[in-house]
Every structure is written in C-alpha cells, then in structure tokens.
Amino acid sequence: MSKPLLIGPFTQLLPMSGLPVKGALSDEQLVLIENGGILISEGRIKTIGIFDDLKSDAVDIHYIVGKHVCLPGFIDAHTHICFGGSRARDYAFRNSGKTYLEIAKAGGGIWDTVTQTRAASQENLVESIVSRSKTHLESGTTTIEVKSGYGLSIDEELKMLRAIKQAGEKTKADLVATCLAAHMKPKDWNSDKNYLEEIASQLFPILKSEGLTNRIDAFIEESAFSALEIAPYFKKAKAMGFDITVHADQFTTGGSEVATQFDAISADHLEASTENEIRLLANSNVISTALPGASLGLGCDFTPARKILDAGGALAIASDHNPGSAPMGHLLTQASILGTFEKLSNAEVLAGITFRASAALNLADRGSIEANKLADFAVFPTDNYQEITYQQGQLKPNMVWKKGEKIYERD
Numbered sequence: 001m002s003k004p005l006l007i008g009p010f011t012q013l014l015p016m017s018g019l020p021v022k023g024a025l026s027d028e029q030l031v032l033i034e035n036g037g038i039l040i041s042e043g044r045i046k047t048i049g050i051f052d053d054l055k056s057d058a059v060d061i062h063y064i065v066g067k068h069v070c071l072p073g074f075i076d077a078h079t080h081i082c083f084g085g086s087r088a089r090d091y092a093f094r095n096s097g098k099t100y101l102e103i104a105k106a107g108g109g110i111w112d113t114v115t116q117t118r119a120a121s122q123e124n125l126v127e128s129i130v131s132r133s134k135t136h137l138e139s140g141t142t143t144i145e146v147k148s149g150y151g152l153s154i155d156e157e158l159k160m161l162r163a164i165k166q167a168g169e170k171t172k173a174d175l176v177a178t179c180l181a182a183h184m185k186p187k188d189w190n191s192d193k194n195y196l197e198e199i200a201s202q203l204f205p206i207l208k209s210e211g212l213t214n215r216i217d218a219f220i221e222e223s224a225f226s227a228l229e230i231a232p233y234f235k236k237a238k239a240m241g242f243d244i245t246v247h248a249d250q251f252t253t254g255g256s257e258v259a260t261q262f263d264a265i266s267a268d269h270l271e272a273s274t275e276n277e278i279r280l281l282a283n284s285n286v287i288s289t290a291l292p293g294a295s296l297g298l299g300c301d302f303t304p305a306r307k308i309l310d311a312g313g314a315l316a317i318a319s320d321h322n323p324g325s326a327p328m329g330h331l332l333t334q335a336s337i338l339g340t341f342e343k344l345s346n347a348e349v350l351a352g353i354t355f356r357a358s359a360a361l362n363l364a365d366r367g368s369i370e371a372n373k374l375a376d377f378a379v380f381p382t383d384n385y386q387e388i389t390y391q392q393g394q395l396k397p398n399m400v401w402k403k404g405e406k407i408y409e410r411d
Helices: 051-057 086-096 100-105 108-117 123-135 153-169 195-209 227-239 256-263 275-282 293-299 305-310 329-344 345-354 354-360 387-391
Strands: 004-015 033-041 042-051 058-061 069-072 075-077 141-148 175-181 215-219 243-248 267-271 287-290 313-315 379-380 400-404 405-409
Touching: 004 051, 004 329, 033 051, 042 051, 069 387, 075 329, 075 354, 086 100, 086 387, 100 153, 108 153, 123 153, 123 227, 153 175, 153 195, 175 195, 175 405, 195 313, 215 227, 227 256, 243 256, 256 267, 267 345, 275 305, 293 329, 305 313, 305 329, 305 345, 313 329, 313 345, 313 354, 329 345, 345 354, 345 387
Parallel strands: 004 058, 004 069, 075 141, 141 175, 175 215, 215 243, 243 267, 267 287, 287 313
Antiparallel strands: 004 033, 033 042, 069 379, 379 400, 400 405
C-alpha cells in the first residue's frame, strides 16, 4: 500500500463537488478552498481541505511553489482522434463557399477520411492516437473518449477499436472507446445483407469478447441513418448490454428523440435542436453534449447550451476533435468560446468539461476532487480560477496529475 501523499498548497482548489448534474449553475455555487491540499493514496483521493490541516495525515508531501489553481482533470467526452490523413482541403473548400455535397463530389467528406484510415496500418493509428492524446493531456484533459467510425466494415472497425485499446496501454490518459460503425452508409457495401444488421450480428459479439468497448454510437441524419433504420440496431445493442450514445440533431432534428427513447447516456451535437428537442432532453436522464469545435469548423450555429441549462437539462462540452469539421481539438478553448456566445457562467463551463462530462461517459469515479475519486487534476499558474476561461485556453497547466502520478510538468 502506498503512503498517503499530500499535494499543495494551492492558492485556490476548485473541487467541483456537490453540484447538480442538471440545470443552470451560478459561480456563487462554486466552492473555493484557499491554500488547499489534496491527500491521495493508491491513485485515489483520500480527502481534501486546508493544506496545513492535512500535514499530520501525510507521510510524503509534494509542495506546490508559487500561486496556482487546481481543477479536476478535464474529460473530453466526444472525439474522433483515431484517423488517418488530413482534410485540410475540405476546410479550404468550405471557407471558399463550397457546400458539403460539392466537397463530397470532389472526393472530400467523411469518405475521404475512411479511405485514408483504411490505408493506415493499425500501428500507424496507434501512434497517431498516442500523439494526439499527449496534446490533450498537456492541456489538462485526463480522460478522452475515442470513436471508431472511419472503417465502415467489420475488419476496419475492428482495426480501429483494437488500435484505440492498444493506444490506451501506451498513454497516461484514460481512453474510452466507442463503436461508431453507424457513422454513414459505406459507399462500397456490396453485400445483399443490410449493413446495420451485419454490423450488429457480426461485430457486436467480437466487441464483447475482446473487451473493445461497451459503447455504441450512431449518426442519425439525412446523410447517414434515419431513426427508423437505427431502431433495430440500438435494440440489439441494448439487449447485449451496450451503453447507447447518439450523434443527434446536427443538421436536422430527430436524433435527440431517439436518444430519449433508448435511454441513451448522451445526445451529442444538438446544433439544430428546437424547443421541442430541448424539452425532451431536459425531461430525461440523457446528457446533452455540446460540440463547439464543430460549430467553429463548419461556421454554423452553436448548440443552444443556455436554453438546455435553463430548461433543466444536463450540459457536457466536448471537442469533437476530428479531421473534418473539428480539427482544432482544444477542449478548454472551445468551451470558453461557447461560454461567450451562449452566456454560460464559469461554473457551467467548468462543469461541462469535468463532472458533467464524466456523466456523459457514465463514469462515476472522476470529474471532481473529492474522497474516493481518481486523483486526476490539472494545476494552472494563476491565483484566480477566472483567468482560466478568460484566457480561452491560452493559459496552460503547469502540471497534470493522473491517478496520483504527476504525468506532465511544463518546463
């Protein structure tokens, strides 16, 4: 058994604990512990409090010199960082005024990434995931959801999910894999069988037997799959014990209703959600996940985050880091910008990338700094937590701790 380690003192310690998962939050609800300390053992938090008051319980002490603010490690609940190639040409086309269909006809779009990802070896994908995870870690993100979805065949989806699992063994970040085989209808599907039926019957059992994921996602959109098409697919997934998450209401509505019908863990995107969809989500246990990176990349409206919170819904914020619509991948920058446009309090922004994001992944062991949670936290060189969102991601962590281990320290 490891000896209790005390870390601190922090000028401000924001545990982000004791706050509701649903509804609006004011900054006055935040607990600020001045000159705070965190006592950890076996990779978990034993207790928090005033640093000097915890010294007698510690065997070892790691002193934090200077003025610093400590937050829970960020959780990015929606990314696509397993991919091959680049879509820089798509970005240039979009900014010059070309439509989605025009870009697709020119060889761009999701299928372009499918082609490049299929051409990449599993080893190449592992290396790219580890590299991108490192960038996220150094920005304070300690848990990263990673989707498949650029394989669109049984073998290629397995290659992606195996690469995600292998990458998880090579990075200090926790990677949470999600199967997005229902990303779009593959252009080269030649079988007489229904694509979704084939995936459900052939791929799902392998996901279980190899422990590759416990999460099934689908893109419900006119360019992908309809609510009617996806229903039997989700029924099969639910029957096999998978958690459900949905790419919902990005361009047209319908996906959030499916999410509520199937008790999904989260409904992600929601840029097109209307009052009806907002009400449905707020009256359910589905976490609404805003993806401001996609809005920035596509030049479209943001998720109606303010309305979701005011209606009593739960709002997580994720980066959607992907090669097409959200190549930036910087969670804190995107969350801060969303806060500006949607008039979110600091408490709402920080909740969206900590404990509410953990709820979007169905993970109860992280997202706040409190007893028995994982000792995951990011330490910023400032004496005022408000500077973190104010500087919109330009203020970087000095240190990042994962499961009680300092895994990053900025020179």
